[in-house]
Amino acid sequence: MLRKKKNARYYVRRTFFYAFILLLVTVCVIPLYWMVRSSFMINTEIYSMRPFVVWPKEMQWENYAKAWKSANFPRYTVNTMIVVVCCMVGTCLTSAMAAYAFSRLNWKGKKQCFALVLSTMMLPGSVTLIPQFLIWRNFHLVDTLWPLILPAFLGGGAFNIFLLRQFFLGIPRELDDAARIDGAGALQIFFRIMIPLSKSAMVVVALFTFLNCWNDFFGPIIYLNSKERFTIAIGLLQFRGDYETKWNLLMAASTLSVMPCILVYLFGQKCLVEGITLTGMKA
Amino acid sequence: MDHKKTMGKKKRDNLTGWAFALPAMAGFLALNLLPMILSAYYSMSEYNIIGKPHWIGFANYATLLFGENETFWVSVRATVLYAVMAVPANLLFSFMIAMLLNREMVGRAFFRSLFYLPCIVPAVASSFVWLLLMNPDYGLFNELLRLLHLPRSQFFWGAKSVLPSIVFIGIWNTGATQVIFLAGLQNIPRVYYEALEIDGGNAWHKFWSVTVPMVSSTLFFNLVMGIISALQVFSQAYILTEGGPNNRSLFYVYNLWRQAFKYMDMGKASAMAWLLFFVVMILTVVVFKTSDKWVYYEGGEE
Numbered sequence: 284m285l286r287k288k289k290n291a292r293y294y295v296r297r298t299f300f301y302a303f304i305l306l307l308v309t310v311c312v313i314p315l316y317w318m319v320r321s322s323f324m325i326n327t328e329i330y331s332m333r334p335f336v337v338w339p340k341e342m343q344w345e346n347y348a349k350a351w352k353s354a355n356f357p358r359y360t361v362n363t364m365i366v367v368v369c370c371m372v373g374t375c376l377t378s379a380m381a382a383y384a385f386s387r388l389n390w391k392g393k394k395q396c397f398a399l400v401l402s403t404m405m406l407p408g409s410v411t412l413i414p415q416f417l418i419w420r421n422f423h424l425v426d427t428l429w430p431l432i433l434p435a436f437l438g439g440g441a442f443n444i445f446l447l448r449q450f451f452l453g454i455p456r457e458l459d460d461a462a463r464i465d466g467a468g469a470l471q472i473f474f475r476i477m478i479p480l481s482k483s484a485m486v487v488v489a490l491f492t493f494l495n496c497w498n499d500f501f502g503p504i505i506y507l508n509s510k511e512r513f514t515i516a517i518g519l520l521q522f523r524g525d526y527e528t529k530w531n532l533l534m535a536a537s538t539l540s541v542m543p544c545i546l547v548y549l550f551g552q553k554c555l556v557e558g559i560t561l562t563g564m565k566a
Numbered sequence: 567m568d569h570k571k572t573m574g575k576k577k578r579d580n581l582t583g584w585a586f587a588l589p590a591m592a593g594f595l596a597l598n599l600l601p602m603i604l605s606a607y608y609s610m611s612e613y614n615i616i617g618k619p620h621w622i623g624f625a626n627y628a629t630l631l632f633g634e635n636e637t638f639w640v641s642v643r644a645t646v647l648y649a650v651m652a653v654p655a656n657l658l659f660s661f662m663i664a665m666l667l668n669r670e671m672v673g674r675a676f677f678r679s680l681f682y683l684p685c686i687v688p689a690v691a692s693s694f695v696w697l698l699l700m701n702p703d704y705g706l707f708n709e710l711l712r713l714l715h716l717p718r719s720q721f722f723w724g725a726k727s728v729l730p731s732i733v734f735i736g737i738w739n740t741g742a743t744q745v746i747f748l749a750g751l752q753n754i755p756r757v758y759y760e761a762l763e764i765d766g767g768n769a770w771h772k773f774w775s776v777t778v779p780m781v782s783s784t785l786f787f788n789l790v791m792g793i794i795s796a797l798q799v800f801s802q803a804y805i806l807t808e809g810g811p812n813n814r815s816l817f818y819v820y821n822l823w824r825q826a827f828k829y830m831d832m833g834k835a836s837a838m839a840w841l842l843f844f845v846v847m848i849l850t851v852v853v854f855k856t857s858d859k860w861v862y863y864e865g866g867e868e
Contacts, residue, residue: 314696315695317698321698381591390579390582391583396587409839410839413826414601418604438591473586498688501800504804519691540690540691
């Protein structure tokens with residue numbers, strides 16, 4: 284690359300550049316900062332606006348204890364964990380199986396099936412929403428966690444299948460051939476070669492599934508009615524209804540619900556970005 | 567004998583393939599195909615969940631499209647207005663961020679993960695903060711507007727400001743689009759820029775003659791996805807505005823949900839879903855058909 288001379292003009296431009304970035308970063312972070320800030324306040328501090336309070340004078344840690352207790356968060360957390368863990372297992376297993384079939388095995392109808400699976404990506408969720416609801420209702424499974432869990436065991440979504448297939452295609456075929464000569468069947472190749480060699484892609488799928496399940500509220504508002512079965516996402520919504528004006532508690536509860544996502548993000552952000560790139564570029 | 571053996575192997579291969587694809591294909595049948603057929607049937611029935619569906623032909627569609635149902639066109643209008651604002655705004659903004667992040671700078675990785683952060687925050691939690699930030703009486707935004715000597719806004723509570731406010735939240739949430747743009751930008755070979763530099767091209771030339779054509783396929787992908795997702799905007803209406811004020815944010819899918827799960831009119835809601843499906847299909851086809859006119863694929867079409 285051609286290097287420009289670093290003159291005064293360069294430094295002025297650089298300064299503007301960083302100032303602009305910092306401005307954008309501020310806008311980006313303000314909501315999160317405001318959430319955490321307000322969660323440690325007493326309500327009068329939140330309402331006082333001229334001038335607004337940058338950080339609480341006294342940290343109100345008990346807001347968290349109050350929020351945790353008053354909304355039955357323990358129950359919501361258990362429900363959410365059940366859904367999230369089951370979805371992660373189901374999605375990783377069945378989407379990898381499908382990806383294996385679509386990338387490695389030769390079978391009649393493979394191309395057509397893959398096209399069908401991909402076509403569901405374009406399908407608006409609202410078309411299938413109502414019949415799906417009625418089907419679950421027919422099986423008397425509305426107001427249980429099953430409608431949120433079982434779909435994960437049925438392929439886990441076209442997006443994940445596509446992502447894993449792209450990854451599997453990059454694994455050298457010689458490995459399968461060698462294993463086959465040694466007498467390994469498709470099942471062994473799948474579990475001993477494909478899965479271990481695509482750990483990073485599996486992590487991406489697992490992380491996306493975690494975030495999607497944790498954040499999903501569309502499924503829960505449709506399928507769950509009774510409070511004992513609520514997940515955190517709609518537990519929060521319910522909480523707002525009950526504590527409309529208690530902003531500090533509401534913000535504390537929100538912060539609690541965001542925390543696991545942030546932790547997961549810190550843990551796996553590199554994989555996540557790779558995952559988005561992989562699907563975005565090949566589609 | 568040999569022929570028979572290969573036949574047997576083929577059969578076994580087919581069996582293995584189907585076995586591995588079985589969960590996904592069962593999911594396709596049970597969660598997509600069957601529901602679509604049922605949905606088509608419901609859309610032509612009068613069905614209020616309690617009784618049995620009762621065939622009425624295209625009456626649901628007629629009621630929606632020509633009169634009687636007052637909210638249908640209101641929600642179409644709200645959604646189209648939103649999409650017209652949100653799609654270009656999101657594309658421009660995320661492209662700009664990607665351009666910035668693609669330059670050399672200190673702490674680039676850090677800034678990148680920061681800009682993606684909003685995408686991982688649960689919609690419910692972030693919506694609550696927006697409610698607080700945009701509160702007309704004690705929200706930070708009005709206070710900032712006051713400091714800048716700008717007129718105050720009613721945000722979600724004002725008929726004129728509700729859609730721009732929701733668009734603003736959408737822009738805040740464009741991390742995934744930014745990442746895809748950034749990947750597109752990073753795929754541009756450096757030699758192109760260097761060649762232009764030698765020919766005496768300035769930054770403007772570089773942008774229009776190299777960057778834009780080279781990311782046009784990424785832009786295309788983001789455009790299609792952006793339109794599809796803008797037409798299905800739901801959560802903001804559900805959490806923030808409940809369609810108000812004065813039905814200004816009565817988005818299509820929110821209206822559909824209300825029709826189905828509040829008024830229990832499954833027939834009309836299914837008809838609405840199919841109309842949305844057709845529109846999404848037509849738009850996608852149009853964008854795809856016209857794409858070869860303005861999308862540049864390196865190395866020609868595949």
